Amino acid sequence: MSNSKINYHKQTYYTNRELSWIEFNYRVLSEARDKSLPLLERIKFLSITASNLDEFFMIRVASLKDMVNANYTKTDIAGFTPKEQLEQITSKTHELVTIQYNTYNRSFIPQLKQNNIHIITQYEDLDSFQSNYVDQYFQTNIYPVLTPMAVDSSRPFPLIRNKSLNIGALICDKKSPIAYDFATVQVPAVLPRVVQIPSSKPNVTTLILLEQIIEKNINKLFLNYDVICAYPDRVMRNADLTIDEEEAADLLMEIQKKLKKRQWGEVIKLEVEDKIDKRLLKILRKELRIKEEDIYTINGPLDLTFLMKIYALNGYEQLKYPEYIPQPVKSLNHEEDIFTQIRKNDILLFHPYHTFDSVVDFIHQSAIDPDVLAIKQTLYRVSSHSPIIASLARAAENGKQVSVLVELKARFDEENNILWAKKLEKAGCHVIYGLVGLKTHSKITLVVRKEEDGIRRYVHLGTGNYNDSTAKLYTDMGLLTCSAPIGEDATAVFNMLSGYSEPLNWNKLTLAPLWLRDKFLELIKRETTHAKNGEKAHIIAKMNSLCDADIIAALYEASNAGVKIELIIRGICSLKVGLEGISNNITVRSIVGNFLEHARIFYFYNNGYEEVYMGSADWMPRNLDKRVEILFPVEDKNLQNEIKQILDIQLHDTVKAHLLKPDGSYEKIDKRGKAKLNSQEYFCEQAMKEAQSTPTVHDRRVFEPIVSDI
Numbered sequence: 001m002s003n004s005k006i007n008y009h010k011q012t013y014y015t016n017r018e019l020s021w022i023e024f025n026y027r028v029l030s031e032a033r034d035k036s037l038p039l040l041e042r043i044k045f046l047s048i049t050a051s052n053l054d055e056f057f058m059i060r061v062a063s064l065k066d067m068v069n070a071n072y073t074k075t076d077i078a079g080f081t082p083k084e085q086l087e088q089i090t091s092k093t094h095e096l097v098t099i100q101y102n103t104y105n106r107s108f109i110p111q112l113k114q115n116n117i118h119i120i121t122q123y124e125d126l127d128s129f130q131s132n133y134v135d136q137y138f139q140t141n142i143y144p145v146l147t148p149m150a151v152d153s154s155r156p157f158p159l160i161r162n163k164s165l166n167i168g169a170l171i172c173d174k175k176s177p178i179a180y181d182f183a184t185v186q187v188p189a190v191l192p193r194v195v196q197i198p199s200s201k202p203n204v205t206t207l208i209l210l211e212q213i214i215e216k217n218i219n220k221l222f223l224n225y226d227v228i229c230a231y232p233d234r235v236m237r238n239a240d241l242t243i244d245e246e247e248a249a250d251l252l253m254e255i256q257k258k259l260k261k262r263q264w265g266e267v268i269k270l271e272v273e274d275k276i277d278k279r280l281l282k283i284l285r286k287e288l289r290i291k292e293e294d295i296y297t298i299n300g301p302l303d304l305t306f307l308m309k310i311y312a313l314n315g316y317e318q319l320k321y322p323e324y325i326p327q328p329v330k331s332l333n334h335e336e337d338i339f340t341q342i343r344k345n346d347i348l349l350f351h352p353y354h355t356f357d358s359v360v361d362f363i364h365q366s367a368i369d370p371d372v373l374a375i376k377q378t379l380y381r382v383s384s385h386s387p388i389i390a391s392l393a394r395a396a397e398n399g400k401q402v403s404v405l406v407e408l409k410a411r412f413d414e415e416n417n418i419l420w421a422k423k424l425e426k427a428g429c430h431v432i433y434g435l436v437g438l439k440t441h442s443k444i445t446l447v448v449r450k451e452e453d454g455i456r457r458y459v460h461l462g463t464g465n466y467n468d469s470t471a472k473l474y475t476d477m478g479l480l481t482c483s484a485p486i487g488e489d490a491t492a493v494f495n496m497l498s499g500y501s502e503p504l505n506w507n508k509l510t511l512a513p514l515w516l517r518d519k520f521l522e523l524i525k526r527e528t529t530h531a532k533n534g535e536k537a538h539i540i541a542k543m544n545s546l547c548d549a550d551i552i553a554a555l556y557e558a559s560n561a562g563v564k565i566e567l568i569i570r571g572i573c574s575l576k577v578g579l580e581g582i583s584n585n586i587t588v589r590s591i592v593g594n595f596l597e598h599a600r601i602f603y604f605y606n607n608g609y610e611e612v613y614m615g616s617a618d619w620m621p622r623n624l625d626k627r628v629e630i631l632f633p634v635e636d637k638n639l640q641n642e643i644k645q646i647l648d649i650q651l652h653d654t655v656k657a658h659l660l661k662p663d664g665s666y667e668k669i670d671k672r673g674k675a676k677l678n679s680q681e682y683f684c685e686q687a688m689k690e691a692q693s694t695p696t697v698h699d700r701r702v703f704e705p706i707v708s709d710i
Contacts (some may be wrong), residue, residue, distance in 0.1 A: 006560065006582070008304060008553035011079035013582060015549040015574045015664050018060055018085055018494060022092045024571045025052050027592045027658050027666055029096065039111055040319040042596070044311045046108070049100060050304035053093065054163065054236065057269050061089060062238035065268055077549045090293050095549055102302045115319060117310070118199065120208040121300075123216055130197055133210065137195065138217040145191060146214070149242055150183040154542050157287045160267075162237040165193075165303060167215055170280050171225040180228055180612035182283045185221060187211045187232070194309040205313065209301055231276040233284060234302045236261040236269035271296045271303070321594060326355035326472060327687040338365050341448060342480050344459055348639045349478035350646070351464065352595060353687040356471035360387050362460060366447045367395035373455075374401035374448040376630075377493040378440055382420060383469040389420050393427035401431040401448075405497050407440045412664060432498055435628065438513065440497065442616045442630040443478075446490040457487030461632045463599045463614055474598040475680070477614050477643070479634060483508070486632065493630070512617055512629035517550070519631065520619070523604050524554040525610070531562035538564045538605035540647050543618045544598060545572035551619045559585040568650055570597040572620075578662030593680040601643060602631075612640045646683075653679040 031037065034044035067082035075081055081090070081575035084109055109119060120126060126134065149158045150171065165187040172180040187193070187210055195213065199206040211232050218230045267288045272281060274297040285295065311320070331347050332338065338361060341347065349358055364387070366372045375395050382389060396402040406421040425431045434440050443462035448455060464476030485507035492503045493511065502514075510519045524539065531537035539558065546552065546567065552575045559565055565586040567573070573590075577583050591597050602613040634640055650657075655678035658666035 003172075006557075008556040008582070009077075009549060011077065013556065013576055013579060014078040014549065014552065015576055016076055016078040016080050016085060016088070016091055017545075017572050017574050018056075018064070019092065020572045020574055020664070021056060021548070022058070022089065022096065023664065023666060024590065025049050025056075025096060027054065027590055028660075029103070030668075031592055033099075033107070038319050038321060040116060040311045040313075040316060041321055041579060043108060043112075046100060046103060047305050047307035047311065049096075050307075053096070054305075057236045058162070058239035061086070062266070062268050063087070065238070065266065077547070077552075094296065097298070100304060101298060104300050104304065112310075115316070116208045117205045117316070118204055119310075120206065120212065123212070125194045127200055129200070130206070133197055134213050135217060137197070138213050138220075141438075142188075142191060142210070142213060143217075143220065145188045146185055146221060148183060148185045150181055150222070152181050157182075158643060160184070160233075160235050160288065161186065162235065162239060163303075164189065165211055165232060165234050167211060167218060167282060168233050168280055169218060169222075169230040170228040170277060171222050172223060172228060174226055180279075181225075182280070182287075183222060183225075185214065185218070187214060192309075193306045207310070209306065211301070229277040229280060231273045231280060232302050233273075233276075234271040235267050235288060235581075236271075238266045238268055243389050267294075269294050270635075271298055273297070274299045274301070308471070315611045316449045324352070324594075324684050325354045326357075327691040329354045329358050330690040330693070332358055335370075336360055337370075338480075339458060339482075342482050346483070346634075346636045346639060347480040348634070348642055349462075349480065350683070350687075351476045351478065352472045352474065353683045356468050358480075359460060359462075359471075360391070360465070360468060362447075362458075363388050363445065364391045366396065366449075366458075367391040367400070369449070372400055372447055373450055374446075375402070376403045376446040376448075377466070378405045378407070378442050378444055378497070379420070379466055380407045380439075380441055380443070380469050381465040381470070383467050386420070386466075387468060388424065388466050392429055393424060396424075396428035403432065403494060403498060404429050405432040405434065405440050405494075407434045430498075431472055433590065435497065436581040438626060438628055439538070440622065440628040441601075442493070442511075442628050443612075444485070444490060444493060444630055445628075446494060448491075456482055457484070457490060458482045459486050459490045461614070461630065463601075463616060474596045477599045477601065477637075479614065479632065483635075489607055497628070503600065508633055510615075510631040512623060512627055512631075513625050515630055516615075516617060516631055517548075517624040520602075520624075521554050523602070524551070524558050526606065527563045528554075528558040528561045530605075531558065535607050536605060537562065537607075537618065538566075538603075540566045540568070540601075541619070541652070542568040542597075542599060542601040542647060542650070544570050544600070545570050547574040548619045548621050548624060549574075551624075555586060556582045559583050566651055568597075568647070573660060576662065576664070577660050589657045590653070590660070590666060591650060591656050591679060593656040593657065593678070595680055601647060603644065603647060604630075610640065610644075612643050614643075649677070649682055651678045652677055 028045055028048045032042045064082045064086050068086065073081050075337060109121065112119060151157050167185050168186065169183045170180045171183050191210055193210045195208050195210060197206050197208055213229050219227045267290050270284065270288060270290050329349060332341055366375050375392065392402055392404060404424055407688040421431050443464065447458040448456060460478060460480050461478060462478040464474050486509065489509040491505050496502050510516050527537040527539050546569050555565055555575065560581060563585060567588045568591065569588055570590055573588055577586050577588055600615050600617060604611045612634045613631050615629060615631035619625035623629055634643060654669045654671050654674045654676055657669050659669060660666055
């Protein structure tokens with residue numbers, strides 16, 4: 001059968017994106033269950049699985065429930081209706097939660113105790129001194145903050161806030177103990193959830209959870225009542241913001257209103273302790289209008305994100321990996337200003353192995369340099385104390401033209417971004433609140449500088465956010481350049497964002513939603529043509545997620561033509577491997593390690609005229625069709641070689657890489673007969689070696705050739 005007659009969009013050739021995401025969370029959970037890792041590192045991964053699951057429900061599951069409620073029956077690329085997807089998600093997530101708590105109860109609690117960290121699991125574990133201490137702690141620190149709420153004929157069922165931890169109780173009047181009422185108290189988020197209490201043994205840290213203290217003392221909140229029973233509960237609500245941007249006269253005000261509504265969106269998940277009184281659960285289920293399958297009975301403390309507080313305990317460094325300090329960029333030095341160095345060579349940045357300070361310094365120096373005329377930047381997610389925001393404000397105060405696009409629709413960062421937008425406006429910056437109907441997800445900074453030979457434009461392009469905090473945790477790439485064609489394109493980008501003026505010609509940058517989809521399809525098609533002509537053809541693509549049907553179909557066709565395709569995809573992958581005549585030449589690996597893999601890198605062999613691109617977009621419909629994204633080429637041959645070796649090392653990772661199997665599951669690499677290679681550790685060690693060597697302006701980083709070239 002010829003390629004032209006094969007239907008590469010056949011639904012059985014695709015994996016549902018939600019089920020693929022759950023597989024990703026299983027990979028994170030596998031790190032928590034990996035006994036070769038230090039104990040507190042494993043605990044951190046379990047906390048991450050809980051946080052991931054919360055966001056998944058609030059957005060993805062909520063969206064599917066909206067579709068079901070609207071009687072939407074169109075199938076996804078894998079052939080599942082929203083209702084069918086929800087059924088499979090429910091089954092898979094119940095299994096996942098069971099494994100989470102088996103890991104917590106059977107592995108972590110006893111191992112923590114062996115390492116002198118004792119988490120109280122039941123009141124009986126407290127000795128008399130500790131019990132008295134806890135009671136006094138409640139009276140002094142907790143009681144004044146609590147607001148108990150009873151429900152009766154004069155008091156309606158209260159709002160149970162999204163993601164809040166609550167204690168529901170059945171109470172009865174001491175004077176008429178026949179009937180009972182429902183009552184609830186919210187566990188205050190303003191107080192520490194993990195409370196350290198005195199230990200009867202030296203060098204032992206004893207911890208109890210805030211909700212346990214409240215539960216133990218709940219009778220003090222209802223003095224005229226007997227408390228029949230009390231159990232914790234937690235609800236998850238629909239947190240997906242739906243905004244009619246065409247009708248919203250002021251996007252800022254509209255988003256602020258929608259943020260408040262997140263607290264009373266439809267309840268999509270209820271977590272309760274597995275020993276909860278059936279009468280109490282019946283009331284919760286009725287008042288919250290939740291289905292049986294959306295109730296999760298938990299054998300342990302609700303909301304395992306508190307484990308990150310355990311990870312942060314002082315004095316237990318032996319149970320963690322040594323902290324990695326991001327290293328200086330070898331091709332940058334402090335003897336020359338950054339503009340002089342960029343003029344000599346494009347500069348490649350590799351975070352967090354190399355410090356994000358280089359980006360912060362670039363913007364800071366631009367803010368104070370008298371020759372800089374203008375700074376323009378897109379901001380998607382920034383840290384709570386962003387030095388970049390401070391530099392932009394200072395630049396405006398220094399009289400420079402400062403234009404900043406602050407994306408107000410950055411999910412769960414909307415409130416933070418609104419605050420920054422107002423601060424920047426107050427400092428005199430021109431602030432744009434994103435584009436109607438599109439999220440601006442691109443990462444670009446343009447600095448316009450007056451020099452002896454005229455105006456020169458300096459540009460930073462990146463794969464990750466301008467966030468100095470997450471830059472220590474996420475792996476991302478960046479490029480500093482003063483390439484004239486890229487500078488022209490950068491100006492065009494900002495003119496388009498601020499004034500909707502689209503230039504007739506572009507030089508190097510490719511933008512979504514304008515041409516990025518077509519660009520990727522053309523690049524894949526070119527490799528396909530080379531393979532059909534009997535020439536060597538090779539694609540390597542690294543990203544967070546792959547679920548675009550057109551891209552996957554193009555990859556299938558390329559594979560069938562003989563193109564070697566190696567994909568490094570951290571999260572969602574709707575492509576299937578091992579399909580005879582379809583994906584025989586495709587491999588997919590996911591690296592889950594101490595850092596979150598976040599870079600987007602695309603390599604095409606191009607019959608020996610190799611091309612390397614980096615950008616802000618994954619191969620997802622939302623990135624290609626509904627966001628402003630930028631793909632940029634890396635044309636310096638030295639930098640291309642560095643990126644090729646980075647990809648090569650990741651493709652040979654034998655420690656943190658998981659390989660996708662034909663059945664859709666993932667398994668760790670079989671290490672037998674292979675050298676041990678943890679790519680993230682390798683890059684850390686390499687960056688430290690570079691920092692110890694004597695830097696010169698013209699030095700280029702050269703990785704040790706421990707594995708074969710691409």
